[in-house]
Every structure is written in C-alpha cells, then in structure tokens.
Amino acid sequence: MDFLLNLLVSAGVILLLAYALPQVHVKSFLTALWVAFLIGLFNATIGWLLRGVLNLVSFFLLEAIIGLIVTTLMIKLVDMLVRNFKVDGWWPAFVIAIATAIALALLGWARGGDEEYAKLDNQPKLEQYFAHAKTAEANTIRFI
Numbered sequence: 385m386d387f388l389l390n391l392l393v394s395a396g397v398i399l400l401l402a403y404a405l406p407q408v409h410v411k412s413f414l415t416a417l418w419v420a421f422l423i424g425l426f427n428a429t430i431g432w433l434l435r436g437v438l439n440l441v442s443f444f445l446l447e448a449i450i451g452l453i454v455t456t457l458m459i460k461l462v463d464m465l466v467r468n469f470k471v472d473g474w475w476p477a478f479v480i481a482i483a484t485a486i487a488l489a490l491l492g493w494a495r496g497g498d499e500e501y502a503k504l505d506n507q508p509k510l511e512q513y514f515a516h517a518k519t520a521e522a523n524t525i526r527f528i
Contacts, residue, residue, distance in 0.1 A: 389491065389495075392417075393488060393491050394420035394423070394484050396416075396487075397483050398416040398484070399416040400483075401476075405479065407471060407473055407475075409471075409472075410468065411469075412468070415469055419462055422462045423455070427455060431455065435454050452482060455484070456478045459471060
C-alpha cells in the first residue's frame with residue numbers, strides 16, 4: 385500500500401511540474417505513473433550503486449545532496465528511455481528530484497511513518513533484571 389501511495393504521489397508531482405515548468409513534457413497521467421515507476425526502479429538498482437560510490441568519496445557527509453544528484457541522473461535516464469516524457473535540461477530534472485523528495489517526505493510525515501521503528505526500546509536490560517532480583521530478594525521475609 386505504501387509503495388502504491390508513493391508511486392501515485394510521485395506521478396502527481398511529475399504531472400504538476402509538467403504543467404508548471406515549460407521544460408518538462410508529459411503526455412498523460414499514465415505516462416507520469418510509468419515514469420515514476422521507472423525512476424523508483426532505477427533509483428533502487430543503478431542509483432543504489434551510484435549513491436554508494438559517491439557517498440564513499442564524500443565520506444557520507446553529503447548524503448542528501450548526493451541522493452538528489454543521483455535521482456536527477458535517473459530522471460534524465462528515464463527521459464532518454466520513455467518517448468512521451470521529455471525533460472529539457474538538468475535543472476528541471478533537479479527541480480523534479482527536489483519536489484518529489486519533499487512530497488514523499490511530507491507524505492511520510494502525514495502518515496506518521498513507522499512509529500515502532502522510531503520508539504526507543506523499553507525492554508529491561510539484563511542489568512535491570514539483576515537489580516530487580518536483588519531488591520526483591522532484600523524485600524522478602526525469610527522464615528527458617
């Protein structure tokens with residue numbers, strides 16, 4: 385469900401930017417949906433490799449910027465592969481990458497994200513079990 389929602393939001397952002405920017409051309413919503421799917425697929429495969437290499441070069445200090453640059457490269461790659469999608473230049477592709485990242489971040493924030501992942505582990509640690517056992521032993525009355 386999350387994947388489909390992310391895909392629809394990404395396609396919506398691409399379609400909105402096609403109307404807002406004269407350098408971006410998309411024929412229909414289905415084309416935008418296909419483009420969003422391909423960008424996600426390429427980001428997960430080729431982009432993952434590029435991000436890994438470029439993050440090693442930058443010592444992981446510029447991870448967000450490198451992620452945007454790699455997404456821009458994937459948008460230009462999809463531009464070359466899909467006939468009904470055209471991006472004239474690198475800056476409009478970079479704007480699409482930024483807008484998509486912001487929209488998906490806002491969507492994740494609105495959904496609440498994975499709260500179980502964000503919570504601290506409230507399970508007692510081994511030391512706490514021993515401390516509890518000592519206090520319980522001290523508080524018990526022994527009958528001999």
